[in-house]
Amino acid sequence: MSFLVLPPELNSALMFSGAGSGPLLDAAAAWEGLASDLGTAASSFSSVTSGLAGQAWQGPASQAMAAAAAPYSGWLNAAAVQAAGAAGQARAVVSAFEAAQAATVQPVMVALNRNSLVQMVLSNWFGLNAPAIAQLEADYEAMWAQDVSAMSGYYSGASAAAARLLPAQSLQDLLAALPNLGIGNIGSANLGNGNNGSVNAGNGNTGNQNLGSGNKGSFNIGSGNSGNANFGSGNIGNDNIGFGNTGDPSTSSNPGANFGIGNTGNGNFGVGNSGNLNVGGGNTGNGNLGFGLSGSNLIGFGNAYYNSATGQFTFAGLNSGVGNFGIGNSGTNNIGFFNSGHHNVGIFNSGTNPYSANAFTNIGFGNSGFFNFGFGNSGTGNTGVGNAGIVDTGFGNSGCRTPASETAAHSTRASGIPVTQTRASEIRETQTPASGIRAT
Structure with missing residues (x-):
């Protein structure tokens, strides 16, 4: 049920009977610690890779390593920023909660108002307590409005803090952006040659996340x-x-x-x-x-x-x-x-x-x-x-071997350059036998 229609007995009791702001403060501290750790990891990772590529390790392999490592470093930095943002928003929610709690009527005051009303009604001879009863009811309505206003402010502050949180980049999104390491790969984050898919380690795999070679499917090991x-x-x-x-x-x-x-x-x-x-x-x-x-x-x-x-x-x-x-x-x-x-x-x-x-x-x-x-x-x-x-x-073969005679005369290298294959029966050679007779 919405807090807008709840009486002050419930709103005040709920506001003061929970765990308070302690868990939110602990969460904010944890997010700040994570942000610090991620920032340190990003700095160390970038330092190591740049040191290798710039000094001890030179050549195409070094360049490929640096290209593959760059997205990881960027992801760590972005994750550190997002963790710090989450910590800040958690503290914003703490501030909103503490402000709402301070503006909420104390439960004992609500209980005192209701008890006084009962006493006035029981002793209302000849309507002498009517003005006091009316005043107690007016005070109760003011308590109701005060609690609703406090809860509305809390809701607005918490919603604004949640809206400012940005979704973190998932590791799947990171892997999709990683380059391949090898030759003739189609997809992303493949390690090897001739893979068609993503996150394969090996050669000639068709599918995703295979470890081995020549697999057709996904999640195979072998x-x-x-x-x-x-x-x-x-x-x-x-x-x-x-x-x-x-x-x-x-x-x-x-x-x-x-x-x-x-x-x-x-x-x-x-x-x-x-x-x-x-x-x-x-x-x-x-x-x-x-x-x-x-x-x-x-x-x-x-x-x-x-x-x-x-x-x-x-x-x-x-x-x-x-x-x-x-x-x-x-x-x-x-x-x-x-x-x-x-x-x-x-x-x-x-x-x-x-x-x-x-x-x-x-x-x-x-x-x-x-x-x-x-x-x-x-x-x-x-x-x-x-x-x-x-x-x-x-x-460990699971395919069908195609005889050489059925192989197409034209194939394509991984680079895309067509290669013409000629059968032995189509090759014309000029040989000179030992007898000295020229044969074609």
Whole structure:
């Protein structure tokens, strides 16, 4: 409710029963201390950078450092000024409060007026106390007006102080104004080369705030991730931790969240699982706990498991399926341990070849794609570790390698100067064989 309609009993009581001006004075002192610290930091920062650039460190790198440091120094100085302004406005509010409190009627005076009125009314024989009662009511109305006037002045002073406060420049605004440090970057505050976005540290990132190289998305830590907030390399999807994990968008609006290596699906914990919410290695299906299981909601190893959905135990030997050689295999024609796919050679593989029923699918450890050779690959045709793309060779790739024959004949340098590439078949050379016959 507005103080304009509150009686003096409430306005006076509220004005004198609070914490007073002490907290505002403490806030003003804190703002003044912050302003002093920021001013000192700005002076020290400018002194160090100018000293390096002007004496011990010379050249293009020094100039780039000075250009990158200048916005930080400016931000510190501006923040110091704004902190000092906040301290001044806090003290202005203190002054407004103390003036309003001094102008407010003391609560004891309001209580005395009301008690006197009650006594006069109770002893008002034959209307003899009517003049005194009228005077008490007039005094009460004056108290009401006095409190409202004091509160109005306090409101005006506090509002004016708040209006004079300027919004501080955020760190995000500062980063947006910072230059890039590197070559071929598009965006702001990138450290490295060929980044497209802002606040990336590394090379060839597309997105924002990536730490690493070759990431496509934002908030990734690692290399070759495609998605957001991945930690590791070669992951596809979001919130994966590990290498070569591939989320399944058909079963989740936020595919990913795998923890481990070479998992395909969502929410898996382990190695080479294909499906969702599996814990272990080489499982195919959903909600499995163990190794080499093929199905859903199973707990165990290979063909010895407990089905938590039906409550049944199954002990059908070391392997299930057909043509398996090893232990814990649950697919077909696998060689090794705890494979749940088909035609895999190794451990914890869960891939299946969709094109040929007789060709080997994966060779290695924890692969969940097909035609992979290595460790923890969840893509297709990869050789190496933690790849989630197609036909990649190496570590943590999530893209698709383009054959040289399909590369465009014209490309553009980072500087924007076109470069013409000519295939070897188009180069005409004049050579002289050892026989001395000139050949074209």
